[in-house]
Amino acid sequence: MTAATQTDTTPATAVVTHRAGYARAVRSEWIKARTLRSTWILVAVALAAFIGLPILVTGEPTITDPAEGAVAAAKAIFAASDFVLILVAVLGALLTTSEFTTGMARNTFTATPKRGAVLAAKATIASLFSLGIAMVGFLATWIALGDKLTGPVSLDFGNAQMVRIVVVNLIGYVVVAVLATSLGVLLRSSVGTIFTIVAMQLILPGILLTVPNDIANWVGAVLPGVAASAAVETGSIDPGTIFLTPGAGLAVLIAWGVIPLLAAMAVLRSRDV
Amino acid sequence: MIEATDLTKRYGSKTAVDHVTFTVQPGIVTGFLGPNGAGKSTTMRMILGLDSPSGGQVTVNGKPYARLATPLSEIGALIDAKGVHPRRSARSHLRALAATHGISDKRVDEVLELTGLTQVAKKKAGNFSLGMGQRLGIAGALLGDPKIVMFDEPVNGLDPDGVLWVRQLARRLAENGRTVFLSSHLMSEVQQTADHVIIIGRGRILADAPLHEFVAAHAREGVLVTSPDAGRLAELATAAGGTVQAVDHRERISVKGIDAREIGRIARDNQLWLAELRDESTSLEDAYMHLTADETEYRAGVPTEQDQTAQEAAK
Numbered sequence: 001m002t003a004a005t006q007t008d009t010t011p012a013t014a015v016v017t018h019r020a021g022y023a024r025a026v027r028s029e030w031i032k033a034r035t036l037r038s039t040w041i042l043v044a045v046a047l048a049a050f051i052g053l054p055i056l057v058t059g060e061p062t063i064t065d066p067a068e069g070a071v072a073a074a075k076a077i078f079a080a081s082d083f084v085l086i087l088v089a090v091l092g093a094l095l096t097t098s099e100f101t102t103g104m105a106r107n108t109f110t111a112t113p114k115r116g117a118v119l120a121a122k123a124t125i126a127s128l129f130s131l132g133i134a135m136v137g138f139l140a141t142w143i144a145l146g147d148k149l150t151g152p153v154s155l156d157f158g159n160a161q162m163v164r165i166v167v168v169n170l171i172g173y174v175v176v177a178v179l180a181t182s183l184g185v186l187l188r189s190s191v192g193t194i195f196t197i198v199a200m201q202l203i204l205p206g207i208l209l210t211v212p213n214d215i216a217n218w219v220g221a222v223l224p225g226v227a228a229s230a231a232v233e234t235g236s237i238d239p240g241t242i243f244l245t246p247g248a249g250l251a252v253l254i255a256w257g258v259i260p261l262l263a264a265m266a267v268l269r270s271r272d273v
Numbered sequence: 274m275i276e277a278t279d280l281t282k283r284y285g286s287k288t289a290v291d292h293v294t295f296t297v298q299p300g301i302v303t304g305f306l307g308p309n310g311a312g313k314s315t316t317m318r319m320i321l322g323l324d325s326p327s328g329g330q331v332t333v334n335g336k337p338y339a340r341l342a343t344p345l346s347e348i349g350a351l352i353d354a355k356g357v358h359p360r361r362s363a364r365s366h367l368r369a370l371a372a373t374h375g376i377s378d379k380r381v382d383e384v385l386e387l388t389g390l391t392q393v394a395k396k397k398a399g400n401f402s403l404g405m406g407q408r409l410g411i412a413g414a415l416l417g418d419p420k421i422v423m424f425d426e427p428v429n430g431l432d433p434d435g436v437l438w439v440r441q442l443a444r445r446l447a448e449n450g451r452t453v454f455l456s457s458h459l460m461s462e463v464q465q466t467a468d469h470v471i472i473i474g475r476g477r478i479l480a481d482a483p484l485h486e487f488v489a490a491h492a493r494e495g496v497l498v499t500s501p502d503a504g505r506l507a508e509l510a511t512a513a514g515g516t517v518q519a520v521d522h523r524e525r526i527s528v529k530g531i532d533a534r535e536i537g538r539i540a541r542d543n544q545l546w547l548a549e550l551r552d553e554s555t556s557l558e559d560a561y562m563h564l565t566a567d568e569t570e571y572r573a574g575v576p577t578e579q580d581q582t583a584q585e586a587a588k
Contacts, residue, residue: 020345
């Protein structure tokens, strides 16, 4: 390497600096996220799954009622969400865990000492990536499914129930992204965060909702994925089943984003970096 | 200016930094010295607000770090050259830091040039040598053209060119009126760079003085004598009240208690052959070793608080 003998540190023109807060932290986090190849690999795999799985599993339309059809169409488009959300969680978790595992956190928190602002910025970037994946995936899948979504089984944005499914799904994407970012701070481990989210989304609902125990059923009912299902359920429910009302389901889903984020902020403020 | 008052950091029962008070002044290079594990890095992390003190406080230009609106223009720090995402390029790393303060890409390229990293700016930081990592850390520290620079072990892993560069950089920054605070466990390095030294051992400040004063105060200079008649000269010097130590080979001795002029006279009067006669120069390292030796003696000689409590209890 060439010998750097330059020692005149006086800049050619005065260096202009601006207050380090949330808005600039968002810009910084955006640069950090987009300059890692792993981010784009995750986005590509997530989109491939989002679009690919519905193409494979969606059958020819058999429903004749347009109201039912619109709901079925929206569900078909989001068919891969269970898996895509795990990739979203990996993306969100890496935004925080990689800071601690690489030691970058020390640079990050010296540049922006307001730790709450840094975490809010990371949650924002994770949410934007997640929403981006969900919206691009939704449109691309809608187009890709083509003639499987025709006639009565078509999207109908005048159908309130279908719109509710789409909106709750998008909220779910944001919640999982924020939850993963927060768990990344709380656990400081990518593996731990991913495992926790896989357990909550894929493993626990099957166990907790089926064991003959009221407490287990209740715990199962407030898991984020189950709460999201409750939030879109407007039909009648089997009597005796423990299940949240749609409003409660939506509130619980949003709480899964908010409460861990607040806990992560509290921990981040009090812990040494 | 950095001001620490009664700064303390405890990890469980272990006290890493123990009621430390010091001020780092602008316009000079201050060396922060001590063996590994003495509390240098912990102190620096507290200055940056990364670790919160268990007691006391520390301010940067009059404010606690967390209250600085634009910290990168107040203090630029190199804490850990490895603290970079290994798969992000040097330039992207710096742009991300710059974005937190709205610093232009032009300044990013300027600090890359300044640290000699322009050629490797697009390379992943994980492939950098330790020396290049140090340069990247220094580049980040200089981004905001800060009033204070604080480098933790900056010459670690640098090649001789790099060491010289850091030394000149530190001097230049101080000449520009900035506060320069460098930690090191390498005494010779600090001796060549610092104007002032703060010495820390086991979490406590052992000395805080201008470099030359510190060296003078803790020097125990002797006279170095090289002579084919070293044996006879040693006997005579001892008889004259000196203390003689053999040095590295048979012909060389170090004499304390009598000066070079007196030794020369003894040699002439006894017709002894002097090949070399000079005052031993005392280095910062010697002074430091003497200081820590004094410290050990002090500790051994004075009863500790626990002893006193035990004695009082016995009464």
